Amino acid sequence: MEMIWMSLLLLVLLLALLGAGLWVAFSLTAIGCISLYFFSNVPVGDSLSTAFYSASVSWELAALPMFIWMGEVLFRSRLSEEMFSGIAPWVGKVPGKLLHTNILGCGIFAAISGSSAATAATIGKMSIPELTRRGYNKNQILGTLAGSATLGLLIPPSIILIVYGVATEQSIARLFVAGILPGIMLMLLFGGYVMIWSLLNPEGIPTGEAEHLSFRAKLRRSRPLIPVMLLIVGVIGSIYGGLASPTESAAVGVALAHLLSWKGGSMSRDTFTSALMGTVKTSSMIAFILMGAHFLTTSMAFTGIPRELATWINTLDLSPNMLLIALTLFFILLGCFLDGISVVVLTTSVILPMVEAAGIDPLWFGIYLVIVVEMSQITPPVGFNLFVIQGLTGDNILRIAWAALPYFLLILSAVVLITLFPAIVTYLPSQMGR
Template identity: 70%
Template sequence: MLLMILILFSALLLLLGSGVWVAFSLLGLGWLGLSQFTSVPTGSVMASDIWGSSYSWELTALPMFIWMGEILFRSRLAEDMFSGLSPWMQRIPGRLLHINVVGCGLFAAVSGSSAATCATMGKMTLPELTRRGYDEQLVIGTLAGSATLGLLIPPSIILIVYAVATEQSIARLFMAGVLPGVMLITMFIGYLMLWSWRYPDKVPPADARVSFMGKLRASRRLIPLFALIVGVIGSIYAGIASPTEAAAMGVVLSLLLAKLQGAMSRGIFMDALLGAVKTSTMIAFILAGASFLTAAMGFTGLPRELAAWIGTLGLSPFMLLAALTLFFILLGCFLDGISVVVLTTSIMLPMVEAANIDLIWFGIYLVIVVEMSQITPPVGFNLFVLQGMTGRNILYIAWAALPFFLLMMVGVVLITVFPGIATWLPEAMGNR
């Protein structure tokens, strides 16, 4: 087994280090494992698994949610959120810094993408908050950390990928992501309040006081956003629509919203459609490669033997999760979140199941850890997005995001000690 692990791991490093696409690296690794360590016909297994992974009905929701995010990315949603939220934030310690946190949470609830959340909110809040005199490092940090909520708050693209890879319910995973997402938002807001009390001189004075009716009038710009969230997520939780049906409804509603805002033209429509096609195709290729690698690893018996070896170590579930957390963070320093999920699923799941860890809970844990890797150098994707916007050094941005990385680490500890944070809602909705 040790020789097999060394050969396959070295081959993976060679493929990824050579710049080979992740999907083809997974296919190549699966082919190497089957051809060299089994007598199974490699071509037949590859053909059947790639075909089998490509027609899953659950996977249909993925390109629809991506398309919805692409449409909203090109709309005036971020501008409307800033105008609607800012009057309510003026009297809270930290003031408009909270717009990054709350705005990212709201946008995550309709985009499902960390990168789209970061880019869309950053275009609006970065220049506006720095112009008003807010601490640039904290503005960048709040945006980097809060944008990762796009991976957790439904409809999360990475949760759909995890559900397909592990054959779990997309709707249950979406429900499981709500309370941990709210928990992280609350922790971020609490940190900003404490920071502003500690450094009051770094927070600009509040704007002129706005009356309650003025705040309500400004909040009217949030109505389309909340209507979209209720239409998409509410229909899933209420059992009215499946995730795939809700995704299709979300596309129609986002097209209507963009049209009403005057942000829809033939060119924008085609850009959004092509952007969704490119992203969906990339993810589909990765899932196909991961499916073949999972089958190949099953034939080699590596996951089973590795799980048995882990069992002989006598690790408690907490020790196993601590080791996996470190492993996922290190892996996430070099791969994007979706690649981390599909690459490790085939090997990790037997260990997780052997430790009697709930797979719905594990999906939420995994996404939070992947969120952490999105703001760790050298390949934290959100860091690159912000570097392109600010022109700052990547290490400067990573340092700005460090407090939010540590807060997410605390979040991982909390859902481990209190697993009901992730499992209560799907169990409660399932018992209705």
């Protein structure tokens, strides 16, 4: 029981440091130093240097800046301008009409950026003014964008899945493949909700704007999206087929992204430099957090707190489903105050032993964790997608959160579905290498 109080004390201290505005990496490192100094006999300096070095030389981590760079390049290309015209002809006669461009656009861009915030910003800059001008319901414009942008966390190549894979020593390739079906499922849930809502609320959808286009004309309108779709299929297909590792496919993706940007006429010295600097800043921030988290994980192992917590959880005789319900509430609460990557690196060292002790597959748990973290992206007070959309529209953040509530519930239903039917996550990874 003493270990439980120790862990609570460290958790309160960590939240206090974060609440005071200290960087996440510094907060994690500080808690690791305190736990080693007071609750173990291990030299702090030696452990710190070893943990930082081992975390920074991980080969799997090399894929992270590559995928970030690919997304940064395409973020500055003309993709967002071309996406609306490329998707619109295919959804003009579907209930909900052009609202589906938010869902499909976010799904496509999520597969090339790996970032939820970048997806919201890119698609939002294009869709919000256009859909507003055409007279679509404002809450649905905001809700579809906020909810669908969270797909950037799940649809591969996902930055947060790379972070989880490095932190837990899981195969990044298998994690990427495991995220495909849940990502498609979420897009179908969002699209189904939009269709039902539009049938029940026809006044929120403008009439008379559907064009009668032949199949060939639709393909001609969507021609600018074909290279991007081939890029996505190539990157993910090479991983799924075992032709390339995530790092190798990321390198190819970066080269093709530059080629697409150059062919589209949006590559210049300024865009190249800004994409490169954006990559360096984001990659450094994530790598720094991972080093702090690795040191905290090492510190926790020396103190024995995770082992004691896992033992204590086992004494409660919680079923796996009850444990998942408790963890879901915990992650949603934590996600109200921290970004998704911080939630993952903060919790995996303590949570994973409990999960494995309960007989839950760590691969499945990674996808579950990312989907739950998706919910936290659209919950105040620290819902990053809400902040991005507020910056684009100037609307009150509570109004945006209210508009995103149905999509929060849909993501929650996705958690229930993968719990009831775990094969949604595990089927494709189980086929790899066959």
